[in-house]
Amino acid sequence: MEGLIQMPYDATVKLMLSSLERNLLPDAVVRRLTRLLLGVRLRWGYKASAELQLSQLLQFVHSLKEMPIAVQTEKPKEQHYEVPTSFFRLALGKHLKYSCCYFSDKGSTLEDAEAAMLELYCERSELKDGQTVLDIGCGWGSLVLYIASKYSNCKVTGICNSTTQKAFIEDQCRDRQLQNVEIHVADISKFEMEASFDRIYSIEMFEHMKNYRDLLGKISKWMKQDGRLFVHHFCHKVFPYHFEVPMAFNPSLLTVVGFDSLLQTRVSACFCSGYSRGGLAG
Numbered sequence: 001m002e003g004l005i006q007m008p009y010d011a012t013v014k015l016m017l018s019s020l021e022r023n024l025l026p027d028a029v030v031r032r033l034t035r036l037l038l039g040v041r042l043r044w045g046y047k048a049s050a051e052l053q054l055s056q057l058l059q060f061v062h063s064l065k066e067m068p069i070a071v072q073t074e075k076p077k078e079q080h081y082e083v084p085t086s087f088f089r090l091a092l093g094k095h096l097k098y099s100c101c102y103f104s105d106k107g108s109t110l111e112d113a114e115a116a117m118l119e120l121y122c123e124r125s126e127l128k129d130g131q132t133v134l135d136i137g138c139g140w141g142s143l144v145l146y147i148a149s150k151y152s153n154c155k156v157t158g159i160c161n162s163t164t165q166k167a168f169i170e171d172q173c174r175d176r177q178l179q180n181v182e183i184h185v186a187d188i189s190k191f192e193m194e195a196s197f198d199r200i201y202s203i204e205m206f207e208h209m210k211n212y213r214d215l216l217g218k219i220s221k222w223m224k225q226d227g228r229l230f231v232h233h234f235c236h237k238v239f240p241y242h243f244e245v246p247m248a249f250n251p252s253l254l255t256v257v258g259f260d261s262l263l264q265t266r267v268s269a270c271f272c273s274g275y276s277r278g279g280l281a282g
């Protein structure tokens with residue numbers, strides 16, 4: 001039965017996505033679908049009482065402890081991180097920051113907001129020139145390149161999971177004559193190294209992770225005695241949820257929730273000029 005329903009579901013998703021990519025879906029339809037997805041997620045996440053809400057939270061926390069550091073690490077690569085960089089250069093701002101930005105006032109441009117957020121990370125982590133820095137899940141190097149350019153005596157190491165991201169960052173270093181950057185392509189859940197850092201950052205990568213105890217245990221070995229870890233993690237203000245919510249098979253719900261992982265990727269990439277993603281994981 002499940003297989004029978006899965007086939008038309010897959011075909012519908014494929015059709016919708018190819019229409020979206022060919023710009024055949026009017027904005028009004030995309031907005032409607034996005035609202036529908038948000039509505040489903042909110043109805044799923046908000047529980048009828050504080051006790052139920054707390055119980056869901058505790059179950060979630062417990063389930064994370066039973067899981068590996070990360071699961072399905074190849075899927076996001078295919079969905080976003082190995083999509084050609086030329087696409088992201090069209091959709092993102094100058095810094096190619098693939099995470100939330102800080103719009104301090106209505107007149108801020110995307111470039112202003114990217115820079116404001118990058119600056120805020122440095123300020124809040126009390127970064128000093130000359131320190132050793134690690135950025136875990138560095139994407140196309142928004143923070144790595146910002147720090148390496150502004151703090152020329154810092155040695156900046158980045159970890160990303162995509163060869164196209166590494167190639168882009170290294171090209172930028174050549175163009176800007178930066179010699180203080182090193183990039184590793186690795187799955188953080190398996191990566192090991194003998195090194196320690198004054199400042200470790202992770203910007204919107206923790207959303208991809210599951211077992212935070214093991215992840216933080218690993219990161220702690222890379223921190224100097226007085227080192228600091230700065231994490232920017234986006235989440236819902238009340239309830240936690242997995243990117244793809246495992247739930248009892250319910251075709252109507254599955255259609256909408258399952259679709260969100262694919263649609264959200266494309267929608268956020270298509271409409272991300274100045275976006276701030278508060279609800280759905282990306």
Ligand SMILES: C[S@@+](CC[C@H](N)C(=O)[O-])C[C@H]1O[C@@H](n2cnc3c(N)ncnc32)[C@H](O)[C@@H]1O
Nearest residue numbers: 097098099137138139161187188203204205208
């Ligand atoms: C939302 S992006 C944020 C990128 C970057 N920090 C920024 O702010 O522009 C998440 C990043 O996490 C990285 N990532 C996701 N899963 C990972 C994994 N298992 N191992 C290493 N990096 C991972 C991806 O390479 C991706 O660039």
